[in-house]
Amino acid sequence: MSSKMRNNVTSVFVAICAMALLVFAAYGQELTVKVTRLAGPVQVRVKAQSEWADANLGQVLQPGDALRTLKGGKVQLLFPQNTIVLIKENSVLSVKDLREGGGGKVKTLVGGFLFNLQEALSPGSTFEVETPSALAVVRGTKFGVDVDFDGTSRFTGYDGEFEVTAEGVTVTLGPGEKVSVEPGESPDESEEHEEGWEDAADEAAVPEGISTDELTSAFGALNNRYRHLASRMQSFYDEFMRYESQGDQSRMSFVYYNVQPTMEETEDADEELALLLEQLAAWAESLPEDDEESRGPVDALAEACSAYSAQIHGQYDEIEDLMAAWVPDLDELLDELTGTIESDDPERDIRYGTIDTDNDGVPDVVEYVLTGGTSYDEPLIILINPDDGEEYYFPESESIFFEFEVVGEEYFDGFELHFTAGGLTMVRNFVGTSMDLPIVDIVEGSDSPFADLFLDGEFVDITWFVRGQFNFDSFYEEHEEEYWEWGDDHYDDHYDDHYNGGWYSASGAGRGVSSIIEIDSESRVFSLYYPLGEMVEFDLAVIGPSTVSVGESIRMRVEIGEVATLASWEIIVNYDPSLVEFDRGSKAGLTSGTTLFFGDSGHGQMTISGQAGREGETISGSGAFAEIEFIALEAGLAMFDYGEIHLYTPSGLRIEVIPGGSADVDILGEEF
Numbered sequence: 001m002s003s004k005m006r007n008n009v010t011s012v013f014v015a016i017c018a019m020a021l022l023v024f025a026a027y028g029q030e031l032t033v034k035v036t037r038l039a040g041p042v043q044v045r046v047k048a049q050s051e052w053a054d055a056n057l058g059q060v061l062q063p064g065d066a067l068r069t070l071k072g073g074k075v076q077l078l079f080p081q082n083t084i085v086l087i088k089e090n091s092v093l094s095v096k097d098l099r100e101g102g103g104g105k106v107k108t109l110v111g112g113f114l115f116n117l118q119e120a121l122s123p124g125s126t127f128e129v130e131t132p133s134a135l136a137v138v139r140g141t142k143f144g145v146d147v148d149f150d151g152t153s154r155f156t157g158y159d160g161e162f163e164v165t166a167e168g169v170t171v172t173l174g175p176g177e178k179v180s181v182e183p184g185e186s187p188d189e190s191e192e193h194e195e196g197w198e199d200a201a202d203e204a205a206v207p208e209g210i211s212t213d214e215l216t217s218a219f220g221a222l223n224n225r226y227r228h229l230a231s232r233m234q235s236f237y238d239e240f241m242r243y244e245s246q247g248d249q250s251r252m253s254f255v256y257y258n259v260q261p262t263m264e265e266t267e268d269a270d271e272e273l274a275l276l277l278e279q280l281a282a283w284a285e286s287l288p289e290d291d292e293e294s295r296g297p298v299d300a301l302a303e304a305c306s307a308y309s310a311q312i313h314g315q316y317d318e319i320e321d322l323m324a325a326w327v328p329d330l331d332e333l334l335d336e337l338t339g340t341i342e343s344d345d346p347e348r349d350i351r352y353g354t355i356d357t358d359n360d361g362v363p364d365v366v367e368y369v370l371t372g373g374t375s376y377d378e379p380l381i382i383l384i385n386p387d388d389g390e391e392y393y394f395p396e397s398e399s400i401f402f403e404f405e406v407v408g409e410e411y412f413d414g415f416e417l418h419f420t421a422g423g424l425t426m427v428r429n430f431v432g433t434s435m436d437l438p439i440v441d442i443v444e445g446s447d448s449p450f451a452d453l454f455l456d457g458e459f460v461d462i463t464w465f466v467r468g469q470f471n472f473d474s475f476y477e478e479h480e481e482e483y484w485e486w487g488d489d490h491y492d493d494h495y496d497d498h499y500n501g502g503w504y505s506a507s508g509a510g511r512g513v514s515s516i517i518e519i520d521s522e523s524r525v526f527s528l529y530y531p532l533g534e535m536v537e538f539d540l541a542v543i544g545p546s547t548v549s550v551g552e553s554i555r556m557r558v559e560i561g562e563v564a565t566l567a568s569w570e571i572i573v574n575y576d577p578s579l580v581e582f583d584r585g586s587k588a589g590l591t592s593g594t595t596l597f598f599g600d601s602g603h604g605q606m607t608i609s610g611q612a613g614r615e616g617e618t619i620s621g622s623g624a625f626a627e628i629e630f631i632a633l634e635a636g637l638a639m640f641d642y643g644e645i646h647l648y649t650p651s652g653l654r655i656e657v658i659p660g661g662s663a664d665v666d667i668l669g670e671e672f
């Protein structure tokens with residue numbers, strides 16, 4: 001590397017580090033959460049996405065984002081006002097809310113967590129920790145939360161006091177106290193514990209520093225990002241210089257507009273690089289000076305990242321300098337172009353005819369040909385059903401009928417139905433322009449991410465729209481001669497003030513670009529109630545007399561209350577094998593159309609198992625579920641109750657159960 005290039009790279013390092021210090025100084029004022037330490041496998045899912053991605057040191061989380069640690073993974077998070085959260089392996093946490101003064105709310109789904117909020121909250125602020133079974137409200141303390149896979153939560157106090165609420169009952173915990181809460185139950189009585197904060201924090205602590213492998217992996221991933229950004233910038237730069245040599249200021253303006261998102265991504269990468277360079281410096285100090293074998297690969301990756309960053313900034317600065325030579329105000333130009341062109345590909349936008357001056361998602365040329373004007377008020381995809389704000393209550397409503405109309409339907413290759421709720425998305429392909437979609441498929445389909453949103457037993461708002469795949473090739477081929485080369489009479493009057501006139505042909509160089517343009521309809525919202533979060537009650541009822549003689553039959557009815565979306569089950573009934581024996585069972589009421597099996601262990605437990613009829617069918621409602629019959633063997637009081645009860649929805653989610661309703665039958669001695 002030349003000395004000049006080395007000096008340039010060093011300058012980039014210094015500039016990036018200076019920028020990082022500004023970021024650190026301002027960070028305390030932001031309502032965000034920051035990953036300050038991590039070890040092992042840690043993943044993040046941002047609000048607008050459904051996929052998990054590896055977490056990065058320094059990564060910023062916002063309300064709606066979630067984080068999970070896998071086996072061997074640990075992470076430390078920094079919340080506003082210096083609240084610190086340590087997360088153990090096999091844990092899941094989501095950020096619900098962040099408020100001024102350090103207040104906020106998180107939800108811990110499973111795993112182990114330690115919270116240090118001492119002197120972290122402003123007066124009047126509270127920090128809430130929600131678990132599947134309880135809610136902790138904190139005003140400044142050190143405490144721990146452990147959540148089992150069945151939702152049982154354990155709260156441990158180390159310093160200060162905090163409140164734990166479940167099922168309307170609130171208990172206050174202080175130092176040296178702990179309490180357990182099972183789902184659907186109020187808190188147990190608090191107990192004492194002897195564990196100190198230092199021991200708990202030491203167990204959950206994330207090791208300081210960063211390993212060689214972790215540092216190499218982090219720089220490697222960042223280097224890949226920079227390489228893609230540099231390649232994209234090079235394409236913009238080449239395109240811009242070609243137009244600059246031709247004196248084509250209109251296209252130069254479009255390229256300048258299109259390059260802005262790339263620069264925003266580069267600035268994000270620069271911030272991450274600054275954090276990694278700090279880690280690199282600390283790591284390098286811990287190594288022997290002659291350890292070139294460890295230092296070499298990491299230094300090379302860091303230098304490559306800095307070189308890419310320098311290339312991107314250098315080319316952008318040159319573009320901006322050439323623009324500033326004839327544009328009085330670059331910010332004003334960008335504001336003027338906003339809505340005119342909305343992608344990162346100038347070859348597609350400028351040459352391929354996708355300029356959209358009224359920002360409605362439909363290219364001007366398409367709008368003009370299909371509607372006869374460029375001020376068309378209606379979208380090409382027009383939603384018909386369901387209406388905005390429609391409410392659906394399952395199981396009363398079993399499906400939702402979606403329908404839309406299309407202007408120029410012959411030019412579309414297909415349509416997709418897009419759903420969004422709780423930051424999660426799902427897509428279904430349309431056949432034609434209507435579809436009757438079962439609600440079970442929306443909530444619990446094989447690729448549906450929405451089931452967890454319905455566990456609170458409340459209506460969920462789901463946003464939906466239709467996206468069409470408009471085939472520009474077929475459109476262009478049909479209308480090339482009639483409309484494509486418009487000339488001065490059609491186009492110049494409308495655009496002369498801004499773009500120097502002239503319609504840009506899609507022929508020639510632009511033909512190598514993909515011809516599919518995604519056109520969206522308006523968005524609508526419907527509300528859906530799907531009772532995943534409701535508790536199901538069970539009862540046992542004796543059919544006939546509650547007093548029988550030895551040798552007679554005892555008939556029992558299994559009854560279920562307010563069940564919904566039940567697809568499969570396994571129910572165990574306990575009995576005394578010294579007094580009675582199981583004889584047979586039969587379907588009843590709700591299970592008349594199902595597959596039902598009855599089994600007996602011979603040791604005081606009989607099992608009712610089965611599933612609903614065809615795939616996708618479920619059972620909903622209240623009433624008789626099955627009838628079972630026993631034979632009285634000996635005199636005495638025969639008691640029947642439920643053992644384990646397992647109920648599942650179509651996607652395998654567990655339905656919560658309130659067992660109860662044990663039954664007793666008196667058996668009299670044999671009559672002669």
